Amino acid sequence: MSTAVVFFEVEILDAKTKEKLCFLDKVRNKLQRILYLPVPDPQWYPARQSIRLDPKGKSLKDEDVLQHLPVGTTATFYFRDLGAQISWVTVFLTEYTGPLVIYLLFYFRVPFIYAPKYDFTTSKHWVVHLACMCHSFHYMKRLLETLFVHRFSHGTMPLRNIFKNCTYYWGFAAWMAYYINHPLYTPPIYGEQQIRLALILFLFCQIGNFSIHIALRNLRPPGSKTRKIPYPTKNPFTWIFLLVSCPNYTYELGSWLGFTLMTQCLPVAFFTLVGFIQMTVWAKGKHRSYLKEFRDYPPLRSPIIPFIL
Amino acid sequence: MSFNLEVTGFRLNLFFFFFLLNPDIFVTVNVLKFPTDFFIWSFFIVDFTFFFKFVLFYSVYVLCRWLVLAMAMLRFYIKKGTHKGLYRSIARTLKFFQTFALVEVGHCAIGIVRTSVIVTGVQVCSRIFMVWLVASSIRQIQNEESVILFLVVWTVTEITRYSYYTFKLLNHLPYFVKWARYNFFIVLYPLGVIGELLSIYAALPFVRRSGMYSMRLPNKYNVSFDYYYCLIIVMLSYIPLFPQLYFHMLRQRRRVLHGEVIVEKDD
Numbered sequence: 001m002s003t004a005v006v007f008f009e010v011e012i013l014d015a016k017t018k019e020k021l022c023f024l025d026k027v028r029n030k031l032q033r034i035l036y037l038p039v040p041d042p043q044w045y046p047a048r049q050s051i052r053l054d055p056k057g058k059s060l061k062d063e064d065v066l067q068h069l070p071v072g073t074t075a076t077f078y079f080r081d082l083g084a085q086i087s088w089v090t091v092f093l094t095e096y097t098g099p100l101v102i103y104l105l106f107y108f109r110v111p112f113i114y115a116p117k118y119d120f121t122t123s124k125h126w127v128v129h130l131a132c133m134c135h136s137f138h139y140m141k142r143l144l145e146t147l148f149v150h151r152f153s154h155g156t157m158p159l160r161n162i163f164k165n166c167t168y169y170w171g172f173a174a175w176m177a178y179y180i181n182h183p184l185y186t187p188p189i190y191g192e193q194q195i196r197l198a199l200i201l202f203l204f205c206q207i208g209n210f211s212i213h214i215a216l217r218n219l220r221p222p223g224s225k226t227r228k229i230p231y232p233t234k235n236p237f238t239w240i241f242l243l244v245s246c247p248n249y250t251y252e253l254g255s256w257l258g259f260t261l262m263t264q265c266l267p268v269a270f271f272t273l274v275g276f277i278q279m280t281v282w283a284k285g286k287h288r289s290y291l292k293e294f295r296d297y298p299p300l301r302s303p304i305i306p307f308i309l
Numbered sequence: 310m311s312f313n314l315e316v317t318g319f320r321l322n323l324f325f326f327f328f329l330l331n332p333d334i335f336v337t338v339n340v341l342k343f344p345t346d347f348f349i350w351s352f353f354i355v356d357f358t359f360f361f362k363f364v365l366f367y368s369v370y371v372l373c374r375w376l377v378l379a380m381a382m383l384r385f386y387i388k389k390g391t392h393k394g395l396y397r398s399i400a401r402t403l404k405f406f407q408t409f410a411l412v413e414v415g416h417c418a419i420g421i422v423r424t425s426v427i428v429t430g431v432q433v434c435s436r437i438f439m440v441w442l443v444a445s446s447i448r449q450i451q452n453e454e455s456v457i458l459f460l461v462v463w464t465v466t467e468i469t470r471y472s473y474y475t476f477k478l479l480n481h482l483p484y485f486v487k488w489a490r491y492n493f494f495i496v497l498y499p500l501g502v503i504g505e506l507l508s509i510y511a512a513l514p515f516v517r518r519s520g521m522y523s524m525r526l527p528n529k530y531n532v533s534f535d536y537y538y539c540l541i542i543v544m545l546s547y548i549p550l551f552p553q554l555y556f557h558m559l560r561q562r563r564r565v566l567h568g569e570v571i572v573e574k575d576d
Contacts, residue, residue: 179526179531179532179533180531182526182531184526184527185526185527185531186527186528186529186531189529263531264529264530264531265530265531265532266530266531266532267531267532
C-alpha cells in the first residue's frame with residue numbers, strides 16, 4: 001500500500017479580529033507541529049495557544065491529527081491567547097506549602113501574633129498538639145501526592161489562579177490556626193470521647209483519600225492522557241466507587257469534618273463548608289462529564305455523597 | 310378589552326400620584342394607618358388583574374411605597390420643624406420595605422428582570438445593612454444629619470428609578486423621567502455615600518463602648534468577632550466598590566442618553 005505523504009496548507013487567523021496571523025504550507029499531519037513553530041511573538045509559548053476550528057468552539061488538542069479533522073487540504077484555524085499560564089504542579093506546591101508553614105507559625109506562637117507574654121509558649125491542651133499534627137500531616141500528604149502520585153490531564157492553568165488559590169488556602173489556614181493555637185482556646189465539650197471519634201474519622205478519611213488517589217493513578221498509564229471509568233479494587237477503601245463518582249472529595253469532606261469535630265472551632269467549620277460547596281460543584285461537573293463520555297456508566301453512583309448529592 | 314390598556318395604566322398612575330399628594334389622606338404622621346394601605350393595595354390589585362405584568366405591578370407598588378414615605382417625611386418636617394425624631398417615625402415602614410426589596414434578587418434569579426443577581430444582591434444587602442445594623446440598632450445616631458441625608462437621597466433615587474421602570478413598562482416614557490433617572494445619580498450617588506459613611510463613622514464610638522454584636526474569647530466555638538472593626542472594614546470597602554458602580558452608571562448614561570455604543574471588554 002502506497003503511503004503517500006499528504007501535505008496540508010494551514011492558515012491561522014486571530015479568533016477575535018479575524019486577521020491572518022500566519023500561513024503555513026507543506027504541513028504534515030500532526031497539529032502538534034504547528035504549536036511548536038516559531039511564532040511572531042516569543043511570549044506566546046505553546047501552553048498559552050488555543051487553536052480551534054471555530055472562533056467560539058473548543059480548543060483542539062496537541063495530539064489531533066489534521067487528516068482526521070473536518071478540514072480540506074487547506075485548513076483554517078483560529079488562534080486565541082489564553083493569557084499567561086502556570087503549571088498545575090507549581091500552583092499545588094505553593095498553595096499547600098503555605099498552610100503548612102503558617103499553621104506552624106501560629107502553633108509555636110511566634111511574636112506579634114498573640115500577647116507578648118505568650119511568645120513561644122505551648123498550649124496546655126493536648127488536643128491542640130494533636131490538631132497540629134493532623135493538619136501538618138494532611139498538607140504533607142498533599143504535597144507528596146502532588147509530587148509523586150497525581151497525573152494531570154492539563155499541564156497549565158491561567159496565572160491569576162495562583163493568587164486566588166493561595167489567598168484562599170493561606171487565608172483560611174491563618175484564620176483557623178489563630179483560634180486553635182490561641183492561649184484562650186476552649187477544648188471540645190465532650191472531651192476525650194469527641195476527640196477520639198474525630199481522630200478516627202480523620203485518619204479513616206485520610207487513608208481513604210490516599211487510596212482513591214492511588215486507584216485513579218493506576219487507571220492511567222504513565223505519559224498517557226486516557227480516560228477510563230474508575231472501579232472498586234481489592235482495597236476496601238475504594239469500594240465506595242460503587243456509590244460515588246468522586247470519592248476523593250467525599251473522603252476529603254470526611255477528613256475536614258473530623259478536624260472540625262476535633263477542634264470544635266467555628267472557622268474550621270466554615271472552611272469545611274466552603275470546601276464542601278466547591279468540591280460539590282467540581283464533583284457534579286466530573287459526574288456529568290463521565291455520563292456524557294461513557295455509555296455504560298454505572299447508574300447507582302452519585303457525584304459526592306451516596307444517594308444524596 | 311375595548312379600551313387601550315397601556316393608556317389607561319398610564320392615566321391610573323398619574324391619578325394615583327396626584328391622589329397621594331393630597332395631604333388630607335393622612336390622618337396622622339404614622340403612615341401605616343389602614344386607609345393609606347388600602348388605597349395602595351387596591352391599586353396593586355387593579356394593576357395585577359388588568360395587566361398581568363408582574364414587574365409592572367411590583368414597580369408601581371414600590372413607587373407608591375416610596376412616595377408615601379416621602380410624604381411622611383415631608384409632613385413630619387413641616388409639622389415639627391426639625392429632623393429630630395424623623396427617623397423613629399418612619400423606622401418601621403423603612404425596615405419593612407427595604408427588607409421586602411429582597412424579592413428583587415429573586416426576580417433576577419428567575420429571569421423576569423434582566424439584571425445580574427450579584428449586583429442587585431450587593432445593593433439590597435448594603436441597604437439592609439444600613440437600615441437594620443446601623444441606623445435602627447444604634448439609637449444615638451438616629452438624630453444625626455447624615456442619616457437624614459442618606460434617607461432623602463435614597464427616597465429621591467428610588468422614586469426616579471421606579472417611576473422610570475413604571476413608565477417604561479407602560480411604553481409611555483416622558484423624556485424628563487428618563488433624563489432624571491440618568492442624571493440625578495451624578496449628584497445623588499456621591500451624596501448618599503457621604504451620608505452613609507458619616508453615619509457609620511458617627512456610630513463607631515457607641516459601638517466600641519457598648520461592644521454590641523461582638524463576641525470575645527474564650528467561648529466554646531473558639532471564634533471572635535468585633536463589630537467595631539467590621540464597620541471599619543465596611544467603610545473601607547466603599548473605596549473599591551463606589552467608583553465601579555459610579556462609572557458603570559456613567560457608561561449606561563452615555564449609552565442611553567447619547568446613543569454611544571460602548572464596546573464592553575471581552576471576559
